[in-house]
Structure formats: C-alpha cells, structure tokens
Amino acid sequence: MKLNGSDIIAEVLLEQGVDTIFGYPGGAVLNIYDALYKYRDRIHHVLTAHEQGAAHAADGYARSTGKTGVVLATSGPGATNLVTGIATAYMDSVPMVAITGNVGTSLIGRDAFQEVYITGITMPITKHNFMVQNISELAPILREAFQIAQSGRKGPVLVDIPKDVTAAVTEFERKAPVSVLDETMLDPEKLRRVADLINRAERPVIEIGGGVAAADAAEITRAVVETTGAPACHTLMGTGVLGYDEPLNYGLVGMHGSLVTNKAIDEADLLLAIGTRFSDRVALDPDRFASHAAVVQIDIDTSEINKNVRVDEYLTGDVKTVLTALLPLLKKGSHDAWLQTLEEYKKRDYIPRDSDEFLTPHQLVRAICEGTDKETIYVTDVGQHQMWAAQYLSHTKSRNFLTSGGLGTMGYGYGAAIGAQIAHPEKRVVHITGDGSFHMNLNEACTAVSNHLPIITVIFDNRVLGMVRQWQTCFYGKRYSQTDPERKTDFVKVIEGFGGKGYHVQTIEAFKAAYKAAQLADGPVWIDCDIPKDARVVPMIPAGATVEDILLADSCATCEKQCYKNEQA
Numbered sequence: 001m002k003l004n005g006s007d008i009i010a011e012v013l014l015e016q017g018v019d020t021i022f023g024y025p026g027g028a029v030l031n032i033y034d035a036l037y038k039y040r041d042r043i044h045h046v047l048t049a050h051e052q053g054a055a056h057a058a059d060g061y062a063r064s065t066g067k068t069g070v071v072l073a074t075s076g077p078g079a080t081n082l083v084t085g086i087a088t089a090y091m092d093s094v095p096m097v098a099i100t101g102n103v104g105t106s107l108i109g110r111d112a113f114q115e116v117y118i119t120g121i122t123m124p125i126t127k128h129n130f131m132v133q134n135i136s137e138l139a140p141i142l143r144e145a146f147q148i149a150q151s152g153r154k155g156p157v158l159v160d161i162p163k164d165v166t167a168a169v170t171e172f173e174r175k176a177p178v179s180v181l182d183e184t185m186l187d188p189e190k191l192r193r194v195a196d197l198i199n200r201a202e203r204p205v206i207e208i209g210g211g212v213a214a215a216d217a218a219e220i221t222r223a224v225v226e227t228t229g230a231p232a233c234h235t236l237m238g239t240g241v242l243g244y245d246e247p248l249n250y251g252l253v254g255m256h257g258s259l260v261t262n263k264a265i266d267e268a269d270l271l272l273a274i275g276t277r278f279s280d281r282v283a284l285d286p287d288r289f290a291s292h293a294a295v296v297q298i299d300i301d302t303s304e305i306n307k308n309v310r311v312d313e314y315l316t317g318d319v320k321t322v323l324t325a326l327l328p329l330l331k332k333g334s335h336d337a338w339l340q341t342l343e344e345y346k347k348r349d350y351i352p353r354d355s356d357e358f359l360t361p362h363q364l365v366r367a368i369c370e371g372t373d374k375e376t377i378y379v380t381d382v383g384q385h386q387m388w389a390a391q392y393l394s395h396t397k398s399r400n401f402l403t404s405g406g407l408g409t410m411g412y413g414y415g416a417a418i419g420a421q422i423a424h425p426e427k428r429v430v431h432i433t434g435d436g437s438f439h440m441n442l443n444e445a446c447t448a449v450s451n452h453l454p455i456i457t458v459i460f461d462n463r464v465l466g467m468v469r470q471w472q473t474c475f476y477g478k479r480y481s482q483t484d485p486e487r488k489t490d491f492v493k494v495i496e497g498f499g500g501k502g503y504h505v506q507t508i509e510a511f512k513a514a515y516k517a518a519q520l521a522d523g524p525v526w527i528d529c530d531i532p533k534d535a536r537v538v539p540m541i542p543a544g545a546t547v548e549d550i551l552l553a554d555s556c557a558t559c560e561k562q563c564y565k566n567e568q569a
Contacts, residue, residue, distance in 0.1 A: 001171070001172055001173075002169050002170065002171055002172070003169065003170070003172040004031070004035075004166070004167055004168065004169050005031070005135050005138050005161065005165045005166040005167060005168050005169075005170075006031040006032045006034060006035035006166045006167070007035050007038075007172075008135075008138050008139050008142075008170075008172050009032055009035065009099070009138070009142065009161075009166070010035045010036065010038075010039040010043060011139075011172065011174065012139055012142040012143060013043060013070065013142075014039075014042060014043070015143070015174060015175060015176070015177055016068070016143070016146045016177050017067070017177065018043065018068070018070050019042065019043060019044060020043070020044045020045075020046065020061065020070075020422060020423070021043060021044075021045055021046070021058070021070040021071065021072055022045075022046045022048055022053075022054040022055075022057040022058045022061070022069070022070070022071050022072070022419065023045060023046075023047070023048070023051075023054050023071055023072030023073055024047065024048060024050070024051050024054055024072075024073055024074070024078060025047075025074065026073070026074025026075065026076075026078045026101065026114070027074060027075070027101075027114065027163075028074045028075035028076075028078075028100075028101030028102055028103060028114065028162075028163050029072060029073070029074045029075075029078075029100075029101035029163075029166070030163075031163065031166035031167050032072065032099075032101065032161075032166055044422075045072075046418070046422060046447070046451065047447070047450070048415065048418070048444060048447045049443045049444050049446050049447055050081060050441070050443060050444070051071075051073045051077075051078050051079075051081035051082050051085075052081050052082065052084055052085050052411070052415070052441065053414070053415040053418070053441055053443070053444040053447065054071045054072075054073065054082070054085070054415070055071050055081075055082045055084070055085020055086060055088075055089075055096075055098065055415070056085050056088065056409075056411075056412050056413075056414075056415025056416045056418075056419070056441070057069075057071075057415045057416065057418045057419035057422070057444075057447075058070055058071040058085070058089075058096050058098075058419060059085060059088060059089045059094050059096060059412075059415070059416055059419060060379060060402055060415065060416030060417060060418065060419030060420040060423075061419035061420065061422060061423045062089070062094050062095050062096055062419075063092075063094055063399065063402045063416070063420070064377055064399055064400070064402060064419070064420040064423050064424060065399075065423045065424075066216060066399065067095070067423075068095040068096060068097055068146055068149050068150055069089075069094070069095065069096045069097075069419065070096070070097050070098075070099070071085070071096065071097075071098050071099070072098075072099045072100075073098070073099075073100050073101070074100070074101045074114070075100065075101050075102045075103055075114045075115060075116065075118075076113075076114030076115060076116050077114065078100070078101075078114075079100040079101075079102075079116055079118040079121075079160070080116060080118070080121065082098055082100070083121060083122065083125070084407075084409060084411075085409075085415070086098055086122055086125050086126060086156045086158065087125040087407050087409075088404050088406075088407045088409045088412060089155065089156040090125045090126060090127070090155050090156050090406075090407075091404075091405070091406025091407040092210060092237065092404065092405050092406050092407070093153050093154045093155055093210065093211070093214055094154065094155065094156065095149040095150050095154040095155065095156070096149060096155075096156040096157070097142075097145050097146055097149055097156070097157050097158075097159065098122075098126075098156060098157070098158045098159070099158075099159050099161065100118050100158065100159070100160045100161070101160075101161060101162075101163060101166070102115065102118070102131070102160050102161065102162045102163065103115045103162060103163060104162050104163050104164040105133060105162045105164055105165070106164070108162065118158065118160050119131050119158065119160050122158050125156070126155070126156050126157055126158050127148050127149065127153075127155040127156065127157055128145075128148050128157050129157060129158035129159070129160070130144075130145065130157075130158070130159045130160065131160045131161075131162075132159065132160070132161045132162070132165050133162070133165070134165070135165050135168035135169070135170045136170055138161070138165060138170075139172060141159060142159060143175070143177070143178070145157040145158075145159050146177070147178055147180060150180045151180045151181075152183070152300055152301070153300050153301040154214055182317075182318050182321055183317075184316075184317025184318045184321040184322060185317065186315065186317060186321075186322065186325050190313065190315060191315070191325055191326060191329060192329065193313055194296050194313050194315060194326065195326060195329035195330055197270055197294050197296060197312070197313060198228060198230075198270060198272060198296070198330055198333075199330060199331045199333070200270075201230075201268075201269050201270030201294075202269055202335065202337075202338060203267060203268050203269045203270070203293075203335070203338045203341075204228060204230035204231075204268060204269070204270040204271075204272065204333070204335065204338075205230060205231055205232070205233065205264045205265055205268040205270070205271050205272070205293070206221075206224065206225055206228070206230050206231070206232040206233075206271075206272045206274065207232070207233055207234070207235070207238075207253060207265070207271060207272070207273045207274065207276055207282075208221060208232060208233070208234040208235070208238040208241050208242065208274055208275065208276070209234070209235045209237055209238045209273070209274060209275040209276025209277065210235065210236075210237025210238055210275060210276070210405065211274070211275020211276065211299060211300060211319050212238055212241045212274055212275040212319055212398070213237070213238065213240070213241055213275075213398045213399055214275070214319075215275065215300070215318055215319040215320045216320060216398075217274075217275070217319040217320035217323060218241045218242075218397075218398035220319075220320055220323040220324055220327065221241055221242075221274060221319075221323060222241075222242060222246075223323075223327055224272075224274075224323055224326070224327055224330065225242065225246075225248050225249075226248070227327065227330050227331075227332060227333065228330055228333040229248070229332070229333035229334050229335050230248065230270075230272070230333060230335065231248050231250050231264055231335075231338070231339060231342055232248050232249055232250065233249075233250050233251060233252070233253040233257065233261040233264065233265070234249070234251070234252060234253065235252075235253060235254060235276050235279070235281075235282055235405075236252065236254070236281070236386075236390050236403065236405045237276075237403075237405040237406075238275070238276065239252070239390050239393070239396055239401040239403075240396035240397050240398050240399070240400055240401040241398050243395070243397075244393070244394040244395060244396065245394070250264060250342065251391070252390050252391055253265065253282060254279075254281050254282035254283075254284070254541070255281045255282075255284060255540060255541050255543070256387045256390070256391065256537050256538075256539065256540055256541075257539065257541075258346075258349050258350070258391075258539060259345055259346075259348060259349040259350065259539055259547070259550055259552065260342050260345040260346045260349055262539075262541065262546075262547035262550065263342070263345045263547055264342055264345075265289070265290050265293070265547075266290070266291075266292070266546065266547050267292060267341075268290060268292065268293040269292060269293055269294065270293055270294050270296070271290040271293040271294070271295045271296065272296050272298070273295065273296065273297045273298065273299075273311075274298045274319060274323070275298065275299060275300075275319045276297075276299070277299065277301075277304045277307070277308065278297075278304075278307075278308040278309040279308070279405075279406070280308070280543070283308055283309050284541055284542075284543060284544055284545055284546065285544055285545060285546050286308050286309050288546050289309055289546075290309070294312045294313070295309060295310070295311040295312050295313075296311065296312065296313045296314065296315075297309075297311045297313075297314045297315075298314070298315045298316075298319060298322050298323070299314070299316060299319075300316065300317060300318055300319065301316075302316050348552075349539070349552070350538050350539050350552045350553070358506070358507075358530070358531070358532060359505070359506065359507065359508060359511065359529050359530060359531050360531070360535070361384070361385070361388040361392075361460060361531060361535055362388065362391075362392050363508050364388075364458065364460065364508070364511060364529055364531070365388055365389060365391075365392035365393055365394075365432075366392060366394070367508060367511055367512055367515065368393075368430060368432070368458060368515070369392075369393060369394045369395055371512065371515045371516065371519070372428050372430065372519075373428070374395045374397065375397070375400070375427050375428070376395070376400065376427065376428045376429070376430055377399075377400045377401075377402065377420045377421075377424060377427055377428070377429045377430070378393055378396060378400060378401050378402070378430050378432060379402040379403070379413050379416045379417040379420060379429060379430070379431045379432070380401075380402070380403045380413055380431075380432045380433065381404075381410055381411065381412055381413035381414075381432075381433040381434060381437030381438065381440075382403070382404055382408045382409060382410045382412060382413075382437055382467075383410065383434045383436060383437055383465075383466055383467040384434060384460065384462075384466040384467045384470065384535070384536075384537050385432050385433060385434040385437075385460040385466075386403055386432075387467075387537040388460070388537060389401075389403075389432045390403070391537075402416050402417075402420060410436065410437040410440050411437055411438075411440030411441035412437075412441075413431050413432070413433050413437065413438075413441075414431060414433070414438070414441050414442060414444045414445070414448075414455075414457070415441060415444055417429050417431040417448075417455045417457075418444060418447055418448060418451075418453060418455065421448075421453045421454070421455050422451070422453070428454075428456070428519070429453075429454075429455050429456070430455075430456050430457075430458065431455055431456065431457040431458070432457075432458050432460070433457060433458070433459055433460070434459070434460045434461070434462070434466055435459055435460070435461045435462065435463060435487070435489070435491075436464070436465040436466065436485075438457070438459055438491075439487070439489070442494065445494075445495055445498040445500060445524060445526075446498050446499075448500065448523065448524035449498050449499040449500055449523055449524060452522055452523055453523065453524060454519075454521055454522060454523060454524065454525070455524045455525075456515070456518045456519070456524075456525050456527065457524065457525070457526045457527065458515075458527050458529060459491060459526060459527065459528045459529060460529060460531050461491070461528050461529055461530055461531065462530075462531050462532065462533040462535060463484075463485075463487065463533055464480075464483050464484050464485070464533045465482075465483040465485065466533070466535070467537070468483050469483040469484075469533075470536055470537060470540075473534075473536075474540070474542070474551070475542070491504070491526050491528040492504050492526070492528060494526075495524065495525075495526040498524075499523070500521075500523050500524040500525060500526065501518070501521050501523070501524075501525045501526075502525065502526045502527070502528065503517070503518070503525070503526070503527045503528065504527075504528045504530075505527060505528070505529055505530070506529075506530045511527065511529060514527045515527060538551055538552060538553065539551060539552050
C-alpha cells in the first residue's frame, strides 16, 4: 500500500509496540502531527510544556517499563531542547528513540529558519543517529533505530526527518518487529575461573549497578547473593535491586555510601561487580579502590572493562545470561567471621538523629515510605534530596527508583515522574525533589494537571542550593557564592495557579497529614517541606579520597582538615 512519510512513522511505531509518545508540535513536524490525529485512537500523544520535559518523560516511561521511550520534537530549538534529556538517557543506558523534524532537503545547509545540524549536535550522546534523506529509507531506518536502542548496552537513538520526507509517498509493507538477539558468548573456562575465585573468597563483596535493573536481572542477582552468602552493596543506579531489609544488603556505596559498605570493599579479598562501571562517585580513587581484592567485572559493554578500575577477571554479555550460566558453578557460601566484622563497622556508622523541633530529611523519607505501598515508584531530581532518598527509602524495587545518575540532571524528576505515571496509572508515583532542582522544570505541572496525573511531589525546601552549598561548607571555607538564591517562591500558590493542590508543612505530623490527603487527590499535589538549610548528606567521602577520609558527622568540625587542605592548595 502507498503511504506518505508521516503515516509510515505512525505505522512503524505501532509495529514496534509503541502506544505512547511524548512531544511538542512545530512547523517541521506538522505533517507528523496530522498523522497522529488520524492515529489518535492507537497512539497516545502526551503534550508537555517543554521539549526537555518530553525527553525526561520518555526516559521515565522507559526506565519504569523496560520499553523504548519515544519523544517527538520539531526542528531548531525544539530539537536542541531535547539534548539534555538525550544525554541523560545516554549516560544511564536508557532505551529511547528521539524523532526530530527538520527543514526540507532543499534547504539543508542554507541556515533556513529553525534549521540546526541536530545529528552533529547529538553524535556524542546517542548510540547512533540518522538523517532520513529519502522516503524509501524512512521505514528501514526507524526500525533499525528501535533495534539499536534495545540491543547490547541500551541507549538513545535520534532520527532526523526533513519535512518533505514526511509528505512524500512510497510503497509501505507492514513487518513484524525484529527480536533483539542476545549475543552473549561465554567461555566455559573463564566461567570456571570466575566461579573458583568466588568460591575460594573469604571476604567477598558483591557490588550491584544499574545494569542489573536494565537487564531485568534482579531475581538471578538475588540468587547469586543468597547462594554465595556474600554481603552486597549497590550504586545509586542499582538502588532497589535488593530489598532494603534483606540481611545481605548493606546499602549504598561510594561518596555518600555508608561506612560499612565502603569498608567492606576496602577490605574485601574478592569484589564481584555486576552491571556497574566504577564511576568516579563509587571508585573515588580508582588506584586504591578494592586494592586488596581480586576484582571480577560483569558488564554488557566491553569498553567498560579496565576503563576505570583494573580487573582480574571479567565476563561480558547480558547480565541475566551471564549470571544464569555462573550460578550453577557457585558453591553455597558462609562467611560468618566476615559478616561479624562488618557488623562491627555498622556500629560505628552514621546514625541520623530524629527531631521533634523541625523536619529532618531521614524522617521525611521514612514517612514517605510508611505512607505508601511497596509498588510505589520513586522519582528524584538531583542533589541532597536524591542522596537522602537513596540512603533511606525502605521499599524500593527494581525499576521503581528513577534518578539521573551519570549526568546528574537537575530538573529531571518531574518529567520522568510524568512518564512513569503515564506508564503505570495503577501505581503511586512519588516525586522527591529539592527547591533548587524543582525550579528548573516545575512548569511541567501543567502537563500533570491536563492529564489528571496524581503525582505527589515532596519538596525538600532548604531555600539554598544544598549540595553545592555543602561542598562550599566542607571544601571552600564557607564562601557561599551564589548558593543562597533568596527566592520567595510560594509553592502552594504556584501549584494552585496551575490547577493542582499544595501544602506547606514544618513538622513531621503536618507532613503525614498532608501526605495522606494528597493520596486522595485526582491530580498533582505538591508538599513543600521546610528543612534546615545546613542539613548535610552524610556520610561523605571527598572526591578523590578513600574510606579513610570519610566524614561521619553533621557538623563541619569533622571536615576542617578538608577545608584546610583547600585553603593551602
């Protein structure tokens, strides 16, 4: 049958199982939006307030479902507004297809109105990108884009389509989507060597990263932990793979991880790193990271092997496939002496103090968890609140904790929460943010209102740019340059102006009451929570340091040596 380019786009989306896309119309994509009008009963389009919000929504949709998120934007500023969202997805290996319109092929390279070289701009932050120059290429390229996004190490792909291509007509034949093949090839001898290292270890540690969630490998990873009896920890992106209360889950590792998790890696004789790339927020000093351990890395991306930390053995491929092959070779382990050592470190760890006088971050997170069920999806922005959430959320599950890890994108959270809520209308979505991050993309409240999305936003409002200010406290002699913005934003009035509901609270009891009421609303609710501006994320290991330099107390007195070092530098 003969179809124009815009109808072909819609047909290929349906082929690929896409029923929801996020975007914003404009001149170069008017033909596509005309087709979406015809296909509106089969493809749900969510109009956002800004293209960046649409990109983050597609990201949140993808992370929470495992499907490929789809975002659509016009040429020029529409396309460039996607860049931060695309980079966010790229850094965290999130499958996404971004479709952008462009000026007609006869105008390419002439600096036409709203023309940008978006494939050049996004080349470093996509797995691959395409410019469709002929209608005959359109369907094959779109199909390939979806396959690339989901194959191997997942990530974003951009397809740029000139306006005349969306109007041209060609013959089209529907095709079934091509299954993504698992190309994992395992060497039996390497498997045996890795299993032997694990079986002989006396002080093993398992580090769980975001690759486990991406591969839907939570259950097999739990089986490996239980079989080996090894203590486990997780990176920020690995939050939720193991339950908070599971006895062998020791929690977050790295810069804001606990004393016990960082000491465990420091003293381990075997580190099994699953789906993690040893970022600088985990291996702060790569030369001294796990320096007493034989390091085994399992990752789908061969370029991550020996990139940040030298390893002794590695297995490359799909995490679920690798662990399924490895598990039968592992012996039932017991490490009582090692676990007792870690329990002693636990006694020395940071324990936050409750307060009846003001809201504390850990009490807020505890109340959030107590007020919702275990299927709740938590979405964060970036900053102190993000770390408090990772440290204290007590019932996250794999794919139920969405955050920008690699790029650290302030403003990510609200768009991602919208995408997750659209994907899971039956679940509660709680957006945890700080006043600094939230100011960046709070305009997406209009999207939540228009779509009747009951997202609860909890604002950790300390009226400063908290994480940057914390660094200025510790390492810059308390020279608070541009981290006290002196904003007077009334978040309750703002959300009411958008058409939602807001609360302002100063005590934990007031928060609990507001949180309970929020769950009865049929649209978005913001709860503005006053917290002290000097609240700190602890523990903290300074950048480039080791667990020996960990800061374990709230007061600045513990880090005067760091301030002094900075002054002398």
